Amino acid sequence: MQEFEDRVAVVTGAASGIGLALCKKFAEQGCRVVLADIEAQAMAAAEAEIAALGAETLAIPCNVSDADAVEKLAQRCVDHFGAIHIACNNAGVYTGGNLWEASRGDYDWLIQVNLYGVINGIRSFIPRMLANGQECHMVNTASMAALTTSPGSGIYHMTKHAVLALSECLYHELAISAPQVGVSCLCPELFSTGIGTSERNRPAHWGDALDSESRRIFSEAVVATIAGGKDPGEPAERVLQAIAERQFYILSEDSWRDAAHTRLDDVRMARNPTLVMPEV
Numbered sequence: 001m002q003e004f005e006d007r008v009a010v011v012t013g014a015a016s017g018i019g020l021a022l023c024k025k026f027a028e029q030g031c032r033v034v035l036a037d038i039e040a041q042a043m044a045a046a047e048a049e050i051a052a053l054g055a056e057t058l059a060i061p062c063n064v065s066d067a068d069a070v071e072k073l074a075q076r077c078v079d080h081f082g083a084i085h086i087a088c089n090n091a092g093v094y095t096g097g098n099l100w101e102a103s104r105g106d107y108d109w110l111i112q113v114n115l116y117g118v119i120n121g122i123r124s125f126i127p128r129m130l131a132n133g134q135e136c137h138m139v140n141t142a143s144m145a146a147l148t149t150s151p152g153s154g155i156y157h158m159t160k161h162a163v164l165a166l167s168e169c170l171y172h173e174l175a176i177s178a179p180q181v182g183v184s185c186l187c188p189e190l191f192s193t194g195i196g197t198s199e200r201n202r203p204a205h206w207g208d209a210l211d212s213e214s215r216r217i218f219s220e221a222v223v224a225t226i227a228g229g230k231d232p233g234e235p236a237e238r239v240l241q242a243i244a245e246r247q248f249y250i251l252s253e254d255s256w257r258d259a260a261h262t263r264l265d266d267v268r269m270a271r272n273p274t275l276v277m278p279e280v
Contacts, residue, residue, distance in 0.1 A: 001085070001135050001182065001243050004029035008081040010073070010125070011035060012064050012117065013091030015042035018141065018188060020049075021236035022088055027055035029240065031086070034077050036062040038091070038201050056081075063203075064091045064117030067124075074124035083132045086243065089121035090141040090186075093201065096218030099154045105207035107155055114159035115166075122170060129181050137182040137243045140167045144189050144252050147260035149273060152218035160187075171248055184242040188235040189252040189278070255279040 001007070009026040013019035014035035023033050023046065033055050037043040040061045047059040058080050062073045077084050093113045095106050118140050129136035145153065146160035167185040174181045235250070242250045251257060255278040262276045 001137050001246075004031050004240075007031045007085040008077060008083050009033055009086035009088070010077050010084055011088040011090055012062065012073075012121065013037060013141075014059075015039050015046045018186075018232045018235055019088070019090045020046050021232040022090065022239060023050050024053065024233070025236040025240050026086065027053040027057075030055075032056040032081050033058075034073075034081070035059045036064075036073050036091075038063050064089070064120060065112035067116070067120045070117075070120035071124045074128055078128055083134065084125055084128050085132075085134065085136050086139070087121060087125035087129070087136075088139045088141065088239070089118040089125075090139070091117050092141060092143075094153070094156050094222065095199070095215070096152050096156075096222060097212050097215030098152070101212045101214060102155060103207060109202060109206040110155045110159050114156070115162050118163050118166060122166075126170075126174075126181065130178055133180070135180050135182075137184065137246075138170070139184045139186055139239055139243070139250075140170075141186045141188070142167065144187050144256040144260065144278075146185075146187055147251075148256065148263055148276070148278075150275070150277065152214060153222075168248075182243065182246045184239065184248055184250055186235060186239055186242075186250045187252065188250075189254060189256045190230070 009031040011019050011022050014023050015037035023035055026033050027050050033050050035043055035047050035057065043059050043061065047057050051057045060073050060076055062069050064070055074084065091113060093110060095110060125138060140163055142163040143160040145157045146164035149157050164185055167183060171183040174183060238250050259276040259278045262274050266273055
């Protein structure tokens with residue numbers, strides 16, 4: 001997709017972090033921007049910021065783990081703007097700690113948001129993209145955690161590995177049946193976002209996080225690291241380039257890439273997993 005002017009771009013998790021940065025980039029390119037987020041107040045502030053850039057906007061509160069809510073989001077996009085050309089399934093959450101100490105609610109919450117948020121987006125956005133017959137593009141946000149493994153973040157790694165595999169399969173299917181629809185998978189390293197404080201949006205029905213020393217250690221480390229992270233405008237710029245070039249993998253170029261290479265070598269050589277902690 002070389003032309004962004006007047007294209008309709010919808011972004012989930014749009015109120016902050018990479019999602020907000022994506023909205024800004026799309027607005028700067030002349031897109032009409034649909035913002036979706038579970039935090040209605042923060043989303044309203046984000047919409048005002050995007051509208052100030054001159055973009056036509058639409059803000060829709062949405063819990064991406066709810067398939068009906070995502071379906072309604074997609075239909076409202078079409079009803080309001082007539083089409084969906086770019087869909088970014090970007091919303092995500094994090095919780096840390098040892099796997100055996102995590103609650104069932106921890107697993108359910110991350111699977112429902114990080115994985116089913118993408119599944120729901122595929123099932124609602126792709127059919128509407130196919131229906132308009134135009135060149136379109138879907139971007140699914142995974143993480144460099146999709147290509148690596150580490151202690152203390154196992155549930156997060158699991159969901160992001162699944163997003164990457166799902167996206168690769170979607171790429172193959174569309175390449176065969178509908179090549180006008182491109183797919184990219186964004187795998188960012190650590191940026192300055194709010195994902196380290198995801199518990200603020202944890203629904204009550206998944207229960208409170210179980211307190212443990214490992215959870216405190218890893219959660220505090222993630223919050224501290226992200227606080228000094230890079231500008232989320234950087235991965236947003238990578239996304240624009242990937243859409244224009246129909247590039248699938250959007251990867252880090254730093255020590256996270258080196259850690260991913262080590263893991264791939266472990267698999268290729270059938271050796272035991274190597275613990276490599278990227279520099280942050």
